[in-house]
Amino acid sequence: xxxxxxxxxxxxxxxxxxxxxxxxxxxxxxxxxxxxxxxxxxxxxxxxxxxxxxxxxxxxxxxxxxxxxxxxxxxxxxxxxxxxxxxxxxxxxxxxxxxxxxxxxxxxxxxxxxxxxxxxxxxxxxxxxxxxxxxxxxxxxxxxxxxxxxxxxxxxxxxxxxxxxxxxxxxxxxxxxxxxxxxxxxxxxxxxxxxxxxxxxxxxxxxxxxxxxxxxxxxxxxxxxxxxxxxxxxxxxxxxxxxxxxxxxxxxxxxxxxxxxxxxxxxxxxxxxxxxxxxxxxxxxxxxxxxxxxxxxxxxxxxxxxxxxxxxxxxxxxxxxxxxxxxxxxxxxxxxx
Numbered sequence: 197x198x199x200x201x202x203x204x205x206x207x208x209x210x211x212x213x214x215x216x217x218x219x220x221x222x223x224x225x226x227x228x229x230x231x232x233x234x235x236x237x238x239x240x241x242x243x244x245x246x247x248x249x250x251x252x253x254x255x256x257x258x259x260x261x262x263x264x265x266x267x268x269x270x271x272x273x274x275x276x277x278x279x280x281x282x283x284x285x286x287x288x289x290x291x292x293x294x295x296x297x298x299x300x301x302x303x304x305x306x307x308x309x310x311x312x313x314x315x316x317x318x319x320x321x322x323x324x325x326x327x328x329x330x331x332x333x334x335x336x337x338x339x340x341x342x343x344x345x346x347x348x349x350x351x352x353x354x355x356x357x358x359x360x361x362x363x364x365x366x367x368x369x370x371x372x373x374x375x376x377x378x379x380x381x382x383x384x385x386x387x388x389x390x391x392x393x394x395x396x397x398x399x400x401x402x403x404x405x406x407x408x409x410x411x412x413x414x415x416x417x418x419x420x421x422x423x424x425x426x427x428x429x430x431x432x433x434x435x436x437x438x439x440x441x442x443x444x445x446x447x448x449x450x451x452x453x454x455x456x457x458x459x460x461x462x463x464x465x466x467x468x469x470x471x472x473x474x475x476x477x478x479x480x481x482x483x484x485x486x487x488x489x490x491x492x493x494x495x496x497x498x499x500x501x502x503x504x505x506x507x508x509x510x511x512x513x514x515x516x517x518x519x520x521x522x523x524x525x526x527x528x529x530x531x532x533x
Contacts, residue, residue: 197274198271198274198275198278198282198333199330199333199334199335201267201270201271201274202271202326202329202330202333203330204267205264205267205268205270205271205326206323206326206327206330206458208260208263208264208267209264209319209322209323209326210323210451210454210455211260212257212260212261212264212319213319213320213323213450213451213454214447214451215253215256215257215260216257216316216319217446217447217450217451218253218257218443218447219250219253219254219257220312220316220370221443221446221447222250222253222443223250224249224250224251224252224253224254225254225303225304225312226254226304226307227249227250227251227253227254227255228251228254228255228258228304229304230304230305231300231301231304231305232301234255234258239255239258239259239262240259240262242255258300261296261297261300264293265293265294265297268289268290268293269290271286271289271329272286272287272289272290273286274286275329275333281332282329282332282333285325285328285329285332286329288325289322289325289326289329292318292321292322292325293322295318296315296318296319296322299311299314299315299318300315303315309371309372312367312371313364313367313368313371313372316367316370316371317363317364317367320360320363320453320454320457321360323454323457323458324356324360324457324458324461325461326458327458327459327461327462328461328462328465331403331462331465331466332465332469336402336403337403337466337469339402339403340470340473341399341401341402341403341404341466341470342399342400342401342470343470343471343474344396344399344401344404344467344470344471345395346471348392348395348396348399348467349467349468349471351388351391351392351395352392352396352460352463352464352467353464353467354388355385355388355389355392355460355463355464356457356460356461356463356464358381358384358385358388358389359385359389359453359456359457359460360457361381362378362381362382362384362385362453363453363454363457365377365378365380365381366378366449366450366453370446375426375430382422385415386415386419389411389412389415389460390412390415392408392460392463393408393409393411393412396408396463396467397409401466401470403462403466404463404466404467407459407462407463407466408463410459411456411459411460411463414452414455414456414459415456417452418449418452418453418456421445421448421449421452422449424441424445424449425445425446425449428441428442428445428446429442429446
């Protein structure tokens with residue numbers, strides 16, 4: 197139940213990110229000037245006839261966001277009985293989705309581009325969090341796997357950090373024009389990710405191998421989309437499809453970036469999970485060995501102590517008999533006898 201709900205929330209969030217890209221790239225971010233209402237109407241009661249042009253993108257984005265919020269609450273409720281890490285992740289997801297909705301509303305009310313950058317970056321982090329929950333609740337996620345070297349674990353964590361930084365740089369490019377950071381981040385990502393996927397494919401793990409292959413394929417597509425988006429925005433070259441292509445390329449580029457981040461986080465969570473299981477197994481094996489040695493020592497000392505105690509009592513007994521009963525000399529006979 198929890199796994200299916202996690203997948204549903206993940207899919208709805210993917211659609212939400214898609215509409216968020218459409219809102220940004222069509223310039224519809226302020227098509228609805230008020231929040232949380234829509235032109236004075238209750239958000240859920242706004243007439244469909246009024247959803248035209250930019251209003252369609254912006255209001256649809258709000259409605260899908262509300263759906264994601266409801267699904268997240270349901271997911272947290274499903275994770276609560278499981279306790280432990282999953283319960284904490286469910287609560288964290290609720291906190292993040294509430295903060296995300298608040299940032300989106302404040303972006304409309306306060307008209308600050310900085311809030312748009314935080315809004316877009318937090319959306320990607322929330323998507324990655326849902327991907328991690330989906331893995332941890334999946335039956336395959338509980339399957340044991342081969343041990344992963346510590347250096348590979350470090351590489352996977354580095355890759356996840358780099359991909360998320362690149363997502364943030366993409367938001368800075370969109371809202372602040374920082375193309376230099378995004379290009380530098382792209383170079384780092386395209387250097388590290390192929391190395392990570394190559395190392396993980398050699399492990400033979402049932403989760404890491406297929407996700408690594410998927411990640412490598414997405415990376416190639418992302419490169420093409422990134423080049424196309426750059427040319428569409430920063431060059432005067434003619435592009436087939438013109439306005440439609442100019443709209444689709446950056447939206448697809450942003451969405452694929454979300455999938456890359458989710459896949460990298462899944463690999464990182466899998467590596468850490470296997471490392472934790474390996475450490476628990478080693479700890480359990482060490483405890484069993486210590487218990488066996490303790491029992492062996494106890495059994496080994498038992499007859500030896502018995503023998504020592506027996507040997508000590510014998511001399512004391514003899515000594516006591518000699519000292520406690522001294523030898524008497526025979527009585528002298530009478531001369532007449």
